[in-house]
Amino acid sequence: MLLSEAISSTTGYLLLKLADLANTRMEQALLPFRLRGRDLRVLTFVHDGEPSQRDLCRQTGLDRTTMVAVIDDLERNGYVRRDRSPSDRRKQFISITTDGRTVLSEALQAVRRTEDDFLAPLPKDERRQLHQQLSLLYAAHDPGCRTDETPEPGLLPGSGAGVAGTRQSEASPSG
Secondary structure (H helix, E strand, C coil), rough: CCCHHHCCCCCCHHHHHHHHHHHHHHHHHHHCCCCHHHHHHHHHHHHHHCEHHHHHHHHHHHCHHHHHHHHHHHHHCCCEEEECCCCCCCCCCEEEEEHHHHHHHHHHHHHHHHHHHCCCCCHHHHHHHHHHHHHHHHHCCCCCCCCCCCHHHCCCCCCEECCCCHHHHHHHHCC
């Protein structure tokens, strides 16, 4: 086996390459909406409340400089607006506009279609299983993980809990 085949056969390499391919397709799907992936991520958090720019940085993992650029773009497109805090003029709250709600709904539909096309080689039950497994891995390696499949902390690997949520010692015949 060639050394290049050895590296390209690792799970990490496959995950990276698939992430690149999926990201490229998602970015293309978002172009008609004048959005990028990071814009969509911020817009979803703004939709769920009226966070400050600092809150958005914490929630999305984007740095302050990038966040300012993202909010500037979203505001320029008419998707969000900035409002100063009445109690602290340094603080700005970001709120979604009617156009922002509309474009968010349409963009999320486009992303779902793109994801369905991307995962089309897998049967539906395997897609669901892949999603569950990726969510489990994400939760195991990032304490801030929030997905629709985020397991209870006690069910993560290394927590002493088994797959069904029973403690390993309880599940063993000698325990």
